[in-house]
Amino acid sequence: MQGGRGRLSLPLQISPQLLLLAVGVLLKPVTGLDQVENGADEESYSVKFITKNYIYGNTEHKVNVYVKMHRDSPFLVCMDLTLSQSEVIDPSYLWIGPEGQNLESQSYVNLTETGKLMLLDFNERMSGSYTCTLSYRVVQGEMQVEEEKLQAYKFMVYAYREPDYTYQVSVHFAAKDCSLVANGEFFKELEKVLNQLISHLTCHVIDSSYKCHSVKIPKHMLMDELFVTFQVNPFAPGWEAVCQQTGPDCEDVTNSRVQKARWLIEEFFRKQSYVMKLEFQNTPAIHYIDHSFQVTRLDSCHPGFGKNDVTHSDCTNCCVACDPGTYSPNNHVVCLKCTNVRIKFYGAKSC
Secondary structure: OOOOOEOOOOOOOOOHHHHHHHHHHHHHHHOOHHHHHOOOOOOOOOOHHHHOOEEEOOOOOOEEEEEEOOOOOOEEEOOOHHHHOOOOEEEEEEEEOOOOOEOOOOOOEEEOOOOEEEEOOOOHHHOEEEEEEEEEEEEEOOOOEEEEEEEEEEEEEEEEEOOEEEEEEEEEEEEOOOOEHHHHHHHHHHHHHHHHHHHHHOOEEEEEEEEEEEEEOOOOOEEEEEEEEEEEEOOOOOHHHHHHOOOOOHHHHHHHHHHHHHHHHHHHHHOHHHHHHHHOOOOOOOEEOOOOOEEEEEEEOOOOEEOOOOOOHHHOOOEEEOOOOEEOOOOOOOOEEOOOOOOOOOOOOOO
16 A cells, blocks of 8 residues: 555545445435335356256256255156156156165155155265156057067256355545545545445455556546555344245355445445535545446355366356365355365265
């Protein structure tokens, strides 16, 4: 950061009181969550085929299925789609789970008499290969010839979570001089104001910083600008209590709240020019530069989960349980290979 001992004299210097006044004007139209939700909310991704009631097998290749943590899976059908549309005589079904166990009497499954399997309250340790063998009869020649046929169907079922969202924001402010102490004072006050704006969402601003640069604007002279960056994070003090009230899928709640916080902050900066014209006769020396707001979503995964666009190309935005032999000890998005010990289960958090 750059700074100095100079001070701006009024009316050129923007004071904390004026900045708070601007926030007060902005809070009136945008604090209501319903108004934020009615805006262009960021669309949540979903694995579309998971919303279907049935996932059919395929005799030529395995079928990948992704099930959200602590949800029931769709029904896995022990038939391919073509066979399911034909008459099947004397069918019988044998479902085998990842550990080689017969699933018929397991408490965590719903197995119908027509061979459909639903996995209940799915978690990372239930991930793996589920195989069904279908046995049925084919009758030919006016029932003179009977032939027994076998078909095997393999499903790879993976537990996944939605990633935790954090938003990286950058904005620019025009400044009088890079050497002035007022720049640092303004930055600190801006940070306080933004936290005030989103505190009711148990979100906060983290990793904030600024630098002052001299910028040559096309067809204009050099202008000093404050380059401000920060992250909008959903884990402000008190977020755990909010999660405890909503059940196991905490990322759904935190992601919803941080999306609302992101829109509130964008609206705050979008209305800066309007507020300055409404409340100030002279433009303050430090003021927002129109259209400089930029935002990028940063994803992180829970320990034991990670992203892999190659292995899980059907669920590229998902945080999928780490495969056997890999682990994730933190909130990064990549599962690491374990070289010391052979991990034989999904979702390992340590090697």
